Amino acid sequence: MSLSVALIGATGYTGLEVARLLTQHPHAELTVATARAEAGNPIASVHPSLAGRLDLHLEELDPAEIGKRCDVAMCCLPHAASAKTVKQLVDAGVRVIDFSADFRLSSLEVYESWYDVKHPWPERVGRTVYGLPEFYADEIASADVVANPGCYPTSAILPLAPLIRAGLIRSDDIIIDSKSGVSGAGRSAKVGTLYCETNESIAAYAVGSHRHQPEIEDLVERISGRATDVLFTPHLTPMSRGILSTIYVRPAEGLAEEGRSVGSADAAIERVMQCWRDCYAGSPFVTPVDHLPATAHVAGTNYVQMAVRRNGERLVLLSAIDNLAKGASGAAIQNMNVMFGYDQKSGLG
Amino acid sequence: MSLSVALIGATGYTGLEVARLLTQHPHAELTVATARAEAGNPIASVHPSLAGRLDLHLEELDPAEIGKRCDVAMCCLPHAASAKTVKQLVDAGVRVIDFSADFRLSSLEVYESWYDVKHPWPERVGRTVYGLPEFYADEIASADVVANPGCYPTSAILPLAPLIRAGLIRSDDIIIDSKSGVSGAGRSAKVGTLYCETNESIAAYAVGSHRHQPEIEDLVERISGRATDVLFTPHLTPMSRGILSTIYVRPAEGLAEEGRSVGSADAAIERVMQCWRDCYAGSPFVTPVDHLPATAHVAGTNYVQMAVRRNGERLVLLSAIDNLAKGASGAAIQNMNVMFGYDQKSGLG
Amino acid sequence: MSLSVALIGATGYTGLEVARLLTQHPHAELTVATARAEAGNPIASVHPSLAGRLDLHLEELDPAEIGKRCDVAMCCLPHAASAKTVKQLVDAGVRVIDFSADFRLSSLEVYESWYDVKHPWPERVGRTVYGLPEFYADEIASADVVANPGCYPTSAILPLAPLIRAGLIRSDDIIIDSKSGVSGAGRSAKVGTLYCETNESIAAYAVGSHRHQPEIEDLVERISGRATDVLFTPHLTPMSRGILSTIYVRPAEGLAEEGRSVGSADAAIERVMQCWRDCYAGSPFVTPVDHLPATAHVAGTNYVQMAVRRNGERLVLLSAIDNLAKGASGAAIQNMNVMFGYDQKSGLG
Amino acid sequence: MSLSVALIGATGYTGLEVARLLTQHPHAELTVATARAEAGNPIASVHPSLAGRLDLHLEELDPAEIGKRCDVAMCCLPHAASAKTVKQLVDAGVRVIDFSADFRLSSLEVYESWYDVKHPWPERVGRTVYGLPEFYADEIASADVVANPGCYPTSAILPLAPLIRAGLIRSDDIIIDSKSGVSGAGRSAKVGTLYCETNESIAAYAVGSHRHQPEIEDLVERISGRATDVLFTPHLTPMSRGILSTIYVRPAEGLAEEGRSVGSADAAIERVMQCWRDCYAGSPFVTPVDHLPATAHVAGTNYVQMAVRRNGERLVLLSAIDNLAKGASGAAIQNMNVMFGYDQKSGLG
Known part of the structure; x- marks a missing residue:
């Protein structure tokens, strides 16, 4: 049975790349894609390259609903907004790969000084694995949240x-x-x-x-x-x-x-x-x-x-x-593969 | 003595091209450049390629003032807005080269149907020379308003x-x-x-x-x-x-x-x-x-x-x-040359 | 067991695209790649994007050898040269997808007049299926030679x-x-x-x-x-x-x-x-x-x-x-899938 | 009276840029353009952008002839070949701006080691002005040979x-x-x-x-x-x-x-x-x-x-x-201006 994947914030380039890569993944399927302004529209209306390849309508973000329907979420929201959503998704029982910088740094102070914002989930800073499977494959395998690296x-x-x-x-x-x-x-x-x-x-x-x-x-x-x-x-x-x-x-x-x-x-x-x-x-x-x-x-x-x-x-x-691949969405798929026990190369050619 | 030129709506690509071409014109000089949001700033802050080449501050549009300082205005405003300004400039005694479509068509009806707007100066529609010197050099030479052609x-x-x-x-x-x-x-x-x-x-x-x-x-x-x-x-x-x-x-x-x-x-x-x-x-x-x-x-x-x-x-x-050249700003310079009796190629290489 | 594929004329863009697509094909593998001047070198020396992805050395073209090692050949040679090689490959028992124009037209006369060359295998002109599975899937399924369409x-x-x-x-x-x-x-x-x-x-x-x-x-x-x-x-x-x-x-x-x-x-x-x-x-x-x-x-x-x-x-x-995809190498993979009974989309995302 | 300019090696991008810049120079005119393989053809056959703008036929290189017809030569030949031609041009009484590296370095030894060639005119190495008017305007003004800088x-x-x-x-x-x-x-x-x-x-x-x-x-x-x-x-x-x-x-x-x-x-x-x-x-x-x-x-x-x-x-x-401009042909025009007493900006917008 296929892994059910949610894509949070589907309208950008990393979102498109996640969707594109999942269309060719042998073990995972994109089942939920969210977008605030475009909810209700087919994903192909935002990404015409998906026409005829992915039949999915954009939805409003509903963490509880995603908790019911999905195994894992790719979160492509801006920093700070992302951490808040990641927490909701984890609370709803979804494992999350976070594309933002919110959980990448080990120091809360460095984060808040460079990003000039109060961190919405400070407890997890410094306790979230950095999603480079080349160094952290074991921790990624069991993580509930993976901080996807910057490009x-x-x-x-x-x-x-x-x-x-x-x-x-x-x-x-x-x-x-x-x-x-x-x-x-x-x-x-x-x-x-x-x-x-x-x-x-x-x-x-x-x-x-x-x-x-x-x-x-x-x-x-x-x-x-x-x-x-x-x-x-x-x-x-x-x-x-x-x-x-x-x-x-x-x-x-x-x-x-x-x-x-x-x-x-x-x-x-x-x-x-x-x-x-x-x-x-x-x-x-x-x-x-x-x-x-x-x-x-x-x-x-x-x-x-x-x-x-x-x-x-x-x-x-x-x-x-x-x-967009190893620098973002490809790395996320690679992390997902490690989290769920697939070969690192699954769906990545 | 140099021709004094005003550039109305200086922040776009046609505006930049007019400014650039005038820096190398032997008989004309850009003396006024207008921009609504950017008034007060140096033109190089909007077009960094002009740094060190053109020392001019953007101004608010003031047709009467332009009437005092300039011989000719290049008007790079959107359709309808343009016609209104062109009239003010003509009233202030400035000859105008209009980049918009407002005076290009011979039929008011066709204009209003295709542009879906009420024309602000309908009397001049059908009575303004189309700025192709290859066919209309004589009319351009004596015109107060020239409708610069579409690209x-x-x-x-x-x-x-x-x-x-x-x-x-x-x-x-x-x-x-x-x-x-x-x-x-x-x-x-x-x-x-x-x-x-x-x-x-x-x-x-x-x-x-x-x-x-x-x-x-x-x-x-x-x-x-x-x-x-x-x-x-x-x-x-x-x-x-x-x-x-x-x-x-x-x-x-x-x-x-x-x-x-x-x-x-x-x-x-x-x-x-x-x-x-x-x-x-x-x-x-x-x-x-x-x-x-x-x-x-x-x-x-x-x-x-x-x-x-x-x-x-x-x-x-x-x-x-x-x-941007023969399709817009170069044609405008060529029209200006014809209007003021210079060689068509002046400042155009 | 994987289909064994030969790539004849591997140094161009269509050759690279075939190689690239085969690295992600679930049922086929590139086992022979030929190139005249570069024989003996790793394919990655000609196509650096294949470094670490495809470990294969370029060979001289030897139809008999390919007959022993391969099920199907993709032939990316210039017209006329291609037809000659296609014949040798067919004689050696290999099914061939030909990228050249040699077998696309139904009329020998039209071919020889437009391509200004004597056709090396005129008997097959007009008797070779045109590789558009959208119209000719049945003939392709049983063909020994498929004329891959022009882009x-x-x-x-x-x-x-x-x-x-x-x-x-x-x-x-x-x-x-x-x-x-x-x-x-x-x-x-x-x-x-x-x-x-x-x-x-x-x-x-x-x-x-x-x-x-x-x-x-x-x-x-x-x-x-x-x-x-x-x-x-x-x-x-x-x-x-x-x-x-x-x-x-x-x-x-x-x-x-x-x-x-x-x-x-x-x-x-x-x-x-x-x-x-x-x-x-x-x-x-x-x-x-x-x-x-x-x-x-x-x-x-x-x-x-x-x-x-x-x-x-x-x-x-x-x-x-x-x-390069549907216009050449992707179409060839699609044809190969039809020829060997795989899903048309196998390996094509 | 216009300066008469020769362009030696006219078929490359720097040659085209010299020709283009000279079409808009108020005091200089391109009168000779040489090219080995293309001699006899119009320059526009090699550079279609010059069609209708520059009516000149390419010639074989003849230093003596250039000596009669030109005041200055822009030499766009490969290193070593260039030095040899520069010498012939100087002997024929032409001042030369050399685009090659032959006269840029102060040390013959460094030149011969990095360029792996015997210098054809070693006496002039270390005794030729480097064509950066920002530092060497005086020497350039009186030079017979100027070493145009590398980009x-x-x-x-x-x-x-x-x-x-x-x-x-x-x-x-x-x-x-x-x-x-x-x-x-x-x-x-x-x-x-x-x-x-x-x-x-x-x-x-x-x-x-x-x-x-x-x-x-x-x-x-x-x-x-x-x-x-x-x-x-x-x-x-x-x-x-x-x-x-x-x-x-x-x-x-x-x-x-x-x-x-x-x-x-x-x-x-x-x-x-x-x-x-x-x-x-x-x-x-x-x-x-x-x-x-x-x-x-x-x-x-x-x-x-x-x-x-x-x-x-x-x-x-x-x-x-x-x-191609300040990094090559524009610098050459600037040097020419300095050599012949024109404003540095003449013909350079």
Whole structure:
């Protein structure tokens, strides 16, 4: 029997991607999709690409009702609003995958300072598993709530965390220069994301003030056990999907030594690649590669491609993901698979 | 001494293009730019590309004041609102180039039926010159108000009108399939023109109901003196600028005959090319070409490239313009040049 | 046990799409991929998106060997070269889905005149099923060779054929204005398809001389039983994938009458929609829709969205497909499913 | 009387941009354009956008002939080939603006090691002015050869050099993460720059091995007088034109102190802005801005927009240029203006 899935907040790009991915999932079915303004309409009226593929009408959000009809809910609401709904859903007996940032950070104080809002369910902050099955599969398997990771953090944590945990690179001098497709900015009508504003244009935004900077630091610290500082700069890139992160790091003393003593830059590079291969041996989606990854190489998939190069005394790490797939909805499906005992790759091609 | 130009409604894409073109005009200067919500701010705060290039603060619209400071106004307001302002400006002694459709059609009835609004200055309908200097340069030179043409109509009238006037093609079986860049949809925040909605996507819109259909018919009739029916379909194309019109016509009896008797399709094609060359001999921007025109070939310029091919019994006419330049703001500068006795190409490269 | 599939000519975009689709097929596996220049290299060296997803080395083409190892071959070679290989594969006992035009047309003479080449296996011309399961599922099920349809023809035949067969529209006045993404031009290095040549540009090409024009006519005639003439114009559109066809037709006498007598344009439109719904009731991918279809609505899927509007005396039919999916590789998978008794949707989401 | 300009190597994107810019130059005219394979054809056959705008036939390269007919030559040939031609042109009495890297570096050894070629005119290496009029206007004014700057270097040197010269930032810890449009890769047919390979994709390339890294270091050292180390990473971005450089630097001791003592991050930022304003007071194209620059803001212009932000202990410098304009052909026109005593902005809008 199929898993019954609810999608809370179905009108955005992550909602569409969840719906799309579930149409091809062998063990799960989307049975409830909610949207405030559009309730009563067919989901295809909001997402014409679902016409003929998904016959479902949008509903008002009713947590108790979802409790009766669904096993799991994907919650795509804005922060703070999300935590409130997540609590209601959990109370109604539904396991939840939350796309917001509400349960990602370990510190309530950091959350409330960066998000400038009072947290509606503070007890769960710091006690909710972060939905990266590459590191937390066991906790995810038994969780009632999973905090689905941010898109940029996924692209940064996966290459960084194992290298810092293994002591191969320094954790206090990390620059992350990330380039995201425009879908990361959401589907609400804003001049800044009109076609003619973003086409043929790349620009940095939120320099020094993006909320994913503390999320990256928090998670790398939790995974590696080492205090970590990162400088993170996001860029809006003229493409719909994808994130490329170019990450500038310094080899730790040992690795730097080793490179010099072997007399070859390749020694350090090979150590990095081996660390990644070891760490992700059981992770079907994380793929260290020799070529330089491009976002097109992972578009529409849940895969992560990662590479490393040397330039002078620094190493340059590169990672590419699809921001809507592994960066959001694909990760959510992967988490759902882990929560309900399916193969991680079920429904993810 | 420089011409002093006012720009009414400066925050959209046509407004920006007017401002941009005037920065490089040898005889004209933008001295007033109005915007309701943004009055008081530098124009560069709305159009960052003007930073360091144009030092001007946006103002509230004050027709009397503009009457004192300006020789000519470019009016980029929505239809109906525009006509009202145009009247005030004319009353204040300013010559006006109106970007709206308010004075383009010859029939008040057709205007009010297609635009579903009461016309604020009905006396001037049918008595205002249509701003195509290729046909109406004399009237434009002495006009107080010029109705700047629609973007699609420009791309259709220029290839069609001389051929119909010369009796080379039938005027009752014309299909115009036009493809426009997204800037044609304006700069207001709408979901439909978000980057992720229009990127990697082409679609028809307003099939059978676009207001440029009667404008094309009206103008071709006025220029050619022959009753004209067109079927017009616009498409939203994933690019910022440009219009390509692919126009399917039938040779008139004579031309069809001739083609057959000479035993060569090329005879008809040569007749079309010659008709265009004759008609546009004195028009610096209209360029009949042998290659198939692409919108990129005219991007950022006021040029029109036109070509013709045969397929079976029909001729296929192709024309490419930049919708913001020859399709709007470039045409306005060209009209201004004609109104004030400058070379048509002044400031237009 | 999985179906064993060979991919002949794996380096292009259709080859990649076949490989990609097979990675998610529940009953089939890609076991052989051939490429002349790249033989010996991993397929991921040519298609980096397959890194970590498909562990396969490219081989030289050896029909006898493929005969031993594979049940079916997808042949993505150029025309003429393809027919020769198809024959060798059939002789080796492999069933073949041929992506070239070699077996699509019913007339050898038409083929040799439009493709300007001597056909290497003329006996099979006119005796090979055209791979549109929507019309030829029975023949496909038992075929040794299936001629996979052209991309433009698929987008035109599906909306046109049932309407002409039902006598609803005239078959002698049809204009097809099609807009294709750049992947339709293939993956070989040419200046004309460089990013900077096609970005921000739309243009017609091969006006009056495109080989898909006779293919459309041939198939519509075979399906409808009525002599058919079409005028077809393809356009290169600044997007990677997708075809939108805008098709201008005239209602047949009866339908035109009916529209007038019922006093409503909607009568004709409803008849068209009903005809499509009836014709495609058993076809999971063909979806008549009320909205205007956009290529983005079907991107990455095997679906076809079709709509109809009226403009004056003509009807405007609109259809959207993904040129690499339903227009090529998705259709091939669909054909493979029919040939081997699987559900048409297997592996196609 | 107009300056007579020769364009050597006219078929690429920089050649087209030179030709385009010269059509609107008030004091200069393109009189000779050379191209090996296309000699004899109209320039519009290679660049259809010039149809009707520039009536010129391509010629074979003949330095002596150019010596008779031209005052100045723009040389757009590949490195090494360029130096050889530059020498012939100088010998023929023509002043030359060289687009290649042949005369940019001060060290012959560095040149021959990074470009892996024997320099054809080694005597001039280290004795040719670098064509940044913002720093070298006097030398340019009297030069017989000007080394037109690289596109990435322009985007990096302009923000960096004055800050290092003023001792505001450290010169030994600089990371330059640059994003370029695809036109930077040139117009020759390569799979890697096909539309479908670069669309919807961003990727780094030449990590640790790009030839512009030593050029940036060399020039910053020459301008500032301080030994400089940079780490430079270029990225191919899905847009035709533009470069955005995101530059991570550390304040020098004094500036860091000052920031802390004034108790405000803004003190350091204001010092940077003031340093730029002072340095570029007489430079019409360099524009420090408060907003975050986007490549679209400078597209098609010779302007440079630069901004600064703080993130932790580092400053983030951002600069945007059009790679074909200020990054290549616009800079060349600007250099030509300086060489012949015209206003720097002549013909550059």
